[in-house]
């Protein structure tokens with residue numbers, strides 16, 4: 037069987053043909069991304085309030101104490117060697133009053149990297165919780181894996197992989213024959229309908245890498261000798277470099293390098309140097325190392341010993357792994373690789389994705405406000421409107437110091453030059469470039485990782501960012517230079533759009549404590565020094581865009597590309613929908629599973645929804661009172677129906693997607709999965725809009741001097757509790773309400789959510805915000821596209837497989853709403 041498969045893969049030109057080079061002007065790196073991991077058959081999300089004898093300790097009790105007792109209770113039957121800690125990135129949402137608590141499991145003091153409990157607590161009650169804790173027998177990390185007698189997951193894994201590959205090979209052949217599929221790769225449109233390698237990309241997703249690495253090598257084991265990883269002492273936990281090298285072979289997009297690593301591993305291993313750090317605090321251990329000189333990594337790799345769960349029937353077993361954080365040119369991986377031979381990759385998440393509350397009194401902004409010639413907020417792309425003069429209309433709650441001011445202490449350029457304060461001892465620096473507290477924007481024609489000293493426009497004292505934008509039709513050979521002539525205008529646009537997204541999401545609750553992107557947090561909690569680095573006209577590719585989201589406290593990175601789909605070239609920076617889609621990866625990744633966990637939306641349905649939220653939010657932001665269908669990326673891709681299979685539409689002829697669509701050929705990749713999720717949300721949002729109407733601006737009114745947010749025509753009249761405390765403000769209109777519910781739900785849902793979990797979290801967010809006023813509307817809308825209460829999936833695989841059943845029915849109490 038395997039021969040046949042390999043033959044059919046080769047026949048499709050698949051091996052090594054994963055990136056489309058977008059043009060001849062520039063040598064494009066082969067782009068590759070890995071994302072997979074085990075399913076957790078035992079993981080649950082309880083969306084209904086959970087009362088338990090010991091957890092309900094009164095409405096005024098400390099939510100952390102409630103959580104502590106609750107977790108003790110639900111883990112009472114676990115092995116005595118299992119323990120847990122409440123993570124420091126837990127927080128209370130200022131608007132809803134819900135405390136989002138993230139709990140991590142430990143086994144014999146070693147972290148279980150995917151043993152997560154997230155609890156949503158309010159007034160002493162656990163409103164909902166997700167739980168993927170390991171419940172099996174104790175496992176001692178100091179006893180070698182072989183002696184522990186783990187099931188041979190390696191073989192099982194390969195068998196299911198072979199089966200899945202075969203299914204997909206058949207699908208590809210059908211697709212190529214039927215010429216049915218508009219294929220997308222990354223956020224990239226595959227030009228030409230039946231380009232087999234593009235279709236193969238979409239259908240195979242990450243599988244060939246997995247196949248190639250984890251299973252092909254079963255037959256031809258890696259040349260390394262068995263490393264005695266464990267000898268009973270904590271400091272001889274083994275050496276992460278071999279496991280890391282094995283990961284790099286799979287991860288590097290450079291095939292020549294991958295070969296060299298396999299032919300002569302010791303040459304590279306000798307150069308890799310580990311610096312060890314081992315702490316045991318309160319019985320919880322961190323055995324970690326920093327590894328320098330890792331081939332193809334752009335910074336030292338962090339390595340940490342941990343357990344991860346691998347499926348074992350209906351439950352899981354623990355496998356000891358090295359957990360790596362690997363920053364590369366085009367990827368930023370969190371990978372778990374078996375500590376013992378064979379060093380298989382158990383899971384890998386690429387942090388790169390292709391694609392209202394009382395506030396503290398606001399300090400006045402000091403600097404002269406910026407003026408920008410841009411496509412104004414709401415103008416999605418150049419087909420919708422012309423550029424206009426727009427002020428630095430920052431939101432005072434979201435960006436108290438404006439977009440061009442940040443403390444010397446948080447400014448990477450000042451840190452590099454050791455300037456600690458202004459000439460008169462000022463702590464804040466005013467900038468005259470596209471450099472500020474939320475966003476750093478600049479060109480990146482080289483397509484490399486350097487960014488600090490890249491070119492960015494300087495508007496001088498007057499702060500007028502007014503630059504021409506009139507790209508001309510040229511010969512193809514001159515098209516790139518022609519695009520580059522407009523860098524001032526495109527960087528200005530990128531800076532403007534990204535700052536407004538920051539401000540908008542802030543007002544719906546993506547704030548400092550929940551992990552937003554800012555250099556300075558104004559004393560409002562959360563980790564600092566993580567503004568978004570945005571690259572305009574990034575030279576590492578064409579026809580795409582991507583966003584890397586490391587955990588809170590490390591800069592997000594957004595790369596926007598040129599599109600060679602038309603003459604003159606189209607610049608992704610000029611299409612707001614693409615920038616919003618990308619930034620939304622940062623939003624959903626930081627909010628799901630907590631600010632410090634960037635590994636919750638890595639693959640399968642979760643990874644797909646990571647794409648879907650971006651499409652949905654971009655589409656909602658551009659939509660107007662008069663209903664219309666919308667496409668994603670239509671201008672950049674130069675295709676009226678955009679880069680997805682269908683436009684977002686209520687009309688089932690135009691967009692027939694239902695939950696079961698996920699079973700179809702071509703729906704293995706995260707973008708296709710995301711498209712289905714975004715369509716579901718679009719149907720839900722239109723139902724709320726028909727109930728509550730539409731508001732023209734999604735920006736809530738600015739807070740008053742004393743920090744109170746006026747209701748304006750934006751929120752319903754404020755309500756107060758018996759104690760006189762103002763209840764959370766509820767957006768009055770359908771479009772603002774759905775944005776609020778979707779963002780609140782991201783905070784409620786568990787790590788690695790399924791479609792069901794994300795749906796239940798939205799319904800639960802409505803319960804918390806409005807007391808469940810829209811319970812039936814939400815069910816009716818989800819059920820319209822098959823995601824009713826009895827929708828189900830059998831035999832789900834980590835790669836998006838499984839057989840789904842639609843449910844178009846609604847809960848009994850909602851029948852009359854249909």
Ligand SMILES: *[C@@H]1O[C@H](CO)[C@@H](O)[C@H](O)[C@H]1NC(C)=O
Pocket residue numbers: 402403404458459462464465466
């Ligand atoms: C920033 O601008 C304001 C107002 O123009 C000025 O008062 C302040 O001193 C400036 N800060 C620095 C460090 O120059």
Ligand SMILES: *[C@@H]1O[C@H](CO)[C@@H](O)[C@H](O)[C@H]1NC(C)=O
Pocket residue numbers: 418419420421422
């Ligand atoms: C831009 O302005 C020109 C000239 O006023 C006008 O003809 C054109 O329709 C405008 N374009 C859009 C997309 O509004």
Ligand SMILES: *[C@@H]1O[C@H](CO)[C@@H](O)[C@H](O)[C@H]1NC(C)=O
Pocket residue numbers: 493494495503520521522523524
């Ligand atoms: C960008 O603007 C500056 C003036 O602010 C100008 O000197 C420079 O030539 C412009 N760059 C391009 C490529 O036009």
Ligand SMILES: *[C@@H]1O[C@H](CO)[C@@H](O)[C@H](O)[C@H]1NC(C)=O
Pocket residue numbers: 687688689690
């Ligand atoms: C749905 O779209 C199809 C195809 O464009 C069109 O023929 C049909 O009239 C539309 N239905 C509704 C209800 O608008």
Ligand SMILES: *[C@@H]1O[C@H](CO)[C@@H](O)[C@H](O)[C@H]1NC(C)=O
Pocket residue numbers: 740742743744
């Ligand atoms: C804030 O100011 C507004 C308007 O001046 C006032 O109505 C409101 O009561 C004040 N709120 C607080 C909490 O002081």
